[in-house]
Amino acid sequence: MITISTLCRAKAEGRKFSAVSCYDYTSAKLVAAAGVDVLFIGDSAAQLMLGFDSTLPVTIDFMLAITAAVRRAAPDRLIVADLPYESCQAGTERIIKDSQRFVKECSADIVKIEAVETQLETIKAVADAGIAVMPHLGIRPQTCQYKAKGTTADEAAELIKLAERMCRSNASMLLLEGTAREVAKIITQRVSIPVISCGSGPDCDGQVLVLPDILNLKAGPVPKFSKSFADIGKACIEAIALYAKEVKQGLYPDDAHCYHMKTGEYEKLEKLIG
Numbered sequence: 001m002i003t004i005s006t007l008c009r010a011k012a013e014g015r016k017f018s019a020v021s022c023y024d025y026t027s028a029k030l031v032a033a034a035g036v037d038v039l040f041i042g043d044s045a046a047q048l049m050l051g052f053d054s055t056l057p058v059t060i061d062f063m064l065a066i067t068a069a070v071r072r073a074a075p076d077r078l079i080v081a082d083l084p085y086e087s088c089q090a091g092t093e094r095i096i097k098d099s100q101r102f103v104k105e106c107s108a109d110i111v112k113i114e115a116v117e118t119q120l121e122t123i124k125a126v127a128d129a130g131i132a133v134m135p136h137l138g139i140r141p142q143t144c145q146y147k148a149k150g151t152t153a154d155e156a157a158e159l160i161k162l163a164e165r166m167c168r169s170n171a172s173m174l175l176l177e178g179t180a181r182e183v184a185k186i187i188t189q190r191v192s193i194p195v196i197s198c199g200s201g202p203d204c205d206g207q208v209l210v211l212p213d214i215l216n217l218k219a220g221p222v223p224k225f226s227k228s229f230a231d232i233g234k235a236c237i238e239a240i241a242l243y244a245k246e247v248k249q250g251l252y253p254d255d256a257h258c259y260h261m262k263t264g265e266y267e268k269l270e271k272l273i274g
Helices: 004-012 025-033 060-073 092-106 117-128 153-168 181-190 232-248 265-273
Strands: 017-021 038-041 078-082 110-114 133-138 174-177 195-198 206-210
Touching: 004 078, 025 038, 025 060, 038 060, 038 206, 060 078, 060 092, 078 092, 092 110, 092 117, 110 117, 117 133, 117 153, 133 153, 153 174, 153 181, 174 181, 181 195
Parallel strands: 017 038, 017 206, 038 078, 078 110, 110 133, 133 174, 174 195, 195 206
Antiparallel strands: none
16 A cells, blocks of 8 residues: 555655556556556646646546546555646635545545645645645646746745745645756755656656656657657557458457357247247
C-alpha cells in the first residue's frame, strides 16, 4: 500500500518514486500493474479525453467519476485527485466541500490544487479540514499560460519562498510544473514534504507524466519535458486497421469466434419455425 507516509520515507532515504496521470479504469489497471507508485487523475482529461483545448471546461462531477474509476483499478496505489477550475474559482468553502467529496466518494488520498500566494489560507483551510492537499506551483494550466517558471533570479526567489510557505500551511506534498531545474532542486532540498516534478527536472523526489505521452498515443506537439517510451499509438492504429480490413473482407468473425446452439437444438428450431 502506497501512502503519503511511504513517499515521505522515500524522500528521507533519497529514493525516487514514479507517478502517472491516467483517466480511466483500464489504463489505471495497466499503470498499477507496471508498479507505478502514484496515480494522478488530472484535469488534463479535459483535453486528452474530451477534446477541449484547455483544462477549464471539465466539471467536478466528471472528475469525481473518473477518480472513482481509477481508485477501483488501483486500490493499493496513492491516488491524487485534481480539483478542477470550476471548484477553484468558487471560493474556499466550495474548495473544501469538493475536496471532501474526492475523499469520501472516491477514496482519494490527496487533492491537488493549482495555487498562488493569495491561496495560502485556502490551502491551510483544506488541510485543517483533515484533507491532505498538494499545491500545484509553477506553470498552472488553469491560467492557460505555459511559459516556464523560475527562469530569472527574482521569479525563482519568489517561487522558493511560496513553496516554503505552502509547506508551513500544512501541505502534504508539492507539484512543480514547468519550473527551472535549478529552482526545483532548491525547493526539494528546502521543504520536508515530497515534491513531484512535472517538467521541472530530475532533482525532485518524484516524476509525473501523462500516460498518452508515455505511450505516444496522441497526435500533435508534446511539451519539451515529455518523453515517449513506446510508440503504442502506431501499434494501435495498425491493429484497428487490421480489424477493419478483416471485417470488410469477411474474415472476422470466423466460426471459432461465434457462439453455437447446443447439439440437436437447431433441428428442433427448424421444426418449431416451420
